[in-house]
Amino acid sequence: xxxxxxxxxxxxxxxxxxxxxxxxxxxxxxxxxxxxxxxxxxxxxxxxxxxxxxxxxxxxxxxxxxxxxxxxxxxxxxxxxxxxxxxxxxxxxxxxxxxxxxxxxxxxxxxxxxxxxxxxxxxxxxxxxxxxxxxxxxxxxxxxxxxxxxxxxxxxxxxxxxxxxxxxxxxxxxxxxxxxxxxxxxxxxxxxxxxxxxxxxxxxxxxxxxxxxxxxxxxxxxxxxxxxxxxxxxxxxxxxxxxxxxxxxxxxxxxxxxxxxxxxxx
Amino acid sequence: xxxxxxxxxxxxxxxxxxxxxxxxxxxxxxxxxxxxxxxxxxxxxxxxxxxxxxxxxxxxxxxxxx
Numbered sequence: 001x002x003x004x005x006x007x008x009x010x011x012x013x014x015x016x017x018x019x020x021x022x023x024x025x026x027x028x029x030x031x032x033x034x035x036x037x038x039x040x041x042x043x044x045x046x047x048x049x050x051x052x053x054x055x056x057x058x059x060x061x062x063x064x065x066x067x068x069x070x071x072x073x074x075x076x077x078x079x080x081x082x083x084x085x086x087x088x089x090x091x092x093x094x095x096x097x098x099x100x101x102x103x104x105x106x107x108x109x110x111x112x113x114x115x116x117x118x119x120x121x122x123x124x125x126x127x128x129x130x131x132x133x134x135x136x137x138x139x140x141x142x143x144x145x146x147x148x149x150x151x152x153x154x155x156x157x158x159x160x161x162x163x164x165x166x167x168x169x170x171x172x173x174x175x176x177x178x179x180x181x182x183x184x185x186x187x188x189x190x191x192x193x194x195x196x197x198x199x200x201x202x203x204x205x206x207x208x209x210x211x212x213x214x215x216x217x218x219x220x221x222x223x224x225x226x227x228x229x230x231x232x233x234x235x236x237x238x239x240x241x242x243x244x245x246x247x248x249x250x251x252x253x254x255x256x257x258x259x260x261x262x263x264x265x266x
Numbered sequence: 267x268x269x270x271x272x273x274x275x276x277x278x279x280x281x282x283x284x285x286x287x288x289x290x291x292x293x294x295x296x297x298x299x300x301x302x303x304x305x306x307x308x309x310x311x312x313x314x315x316x317x318x319x320x321x322x323x324x325x326x327x328x329x330x331x332x
Binding site for chain 1: 271293298324325329330
């Protein structure tokens with residue numbers, strides 16, 4: 001595939017919809033709505049996550065809403081179930097989000113197990129995924145870097161499996177690349193690394209492992225210059241994807257000269 | 267009668283409909299969704315959904331998040 005073909009034809013397919021960008025971004029932790037909008041623009045992301053929370057009744061009635069800044073006409077909005085520690089609240093959150101977004105069925109399911117690690121509660125995640133798939137949701141599911149659990153979530157009918165690279169918001173990078181590789185090799189649905197990426201090389205590494213995309217928030221929002229980091233992440237994702245498609249050279253222990261030995265004049 | 271709205275106590279008219287509450291809160295034009303006692307109430311049913319005393323009403327919106 002030539003570079004041009006790749007840029008034209010390489011698409012991420014999720015729940016029947018094609019995306020040019022393989023970088024998905026969260027919208028939390030930014031300084032203000034303006035910075036959010038500029039960072040997301042620079043990231044080139046087409047899918048953006050939002051959280052579902054109580055409306056601020058009475059206070060700041062003119063306050064801009066995130067959906068005014070990121071219109072559902074332009075972006076695919078991916079409501080998450082962040083903050084849910086059991087299957088029931090996660091399902092309730094998804095139903096509210098679907099109503100909020102006029103019947104939109106794509107959701108990011110995360111059921112957390114522990115406040116310190118924010119690791120997923122896998123049992124509750126599986127329980128919620130079953131209910132949501134049955135109810136017609138297109139579930140992108142946050143999970144551990146466990147290939148067996150990933151396979152189970154796929155068999156339930158989740159449209160994408162999203163193993164963590166490292167704890168949410170930690171920026172530690174991919175702690176277990178071999179497990180991510182195994183998940184990718186087993187999967188027939190898109191695999192996206194979700195959480196734990198710290199910088200552009202982490203994003204590139206995920207893509208070089210063959211992931212279909214990366215979802216991140218803090219790595220951009222907590223950078224000194226979030227807009228510049230958003231641009232770096234976009235390039236990291238693109239570089240990693242192209243390197244994966246190109247097929248890297250085998251690593252060797254010893255040197256192999258790049259210049260010919262023949263024709264030496266000394 | 268007394269209800270709990272987003273965790274705060276509130277007095278509304280006896281037998282009020284969800285559409286009355288939405289109007290009273292001046293939520294027109296905003297994107298929101300409502301559940302009562304942990305059950306979603308679709309927008310299409312606001313005009314017929316009668317609120318009961320001690321209902322727990324949650325009105326939610328999208329916010330920034332990962």
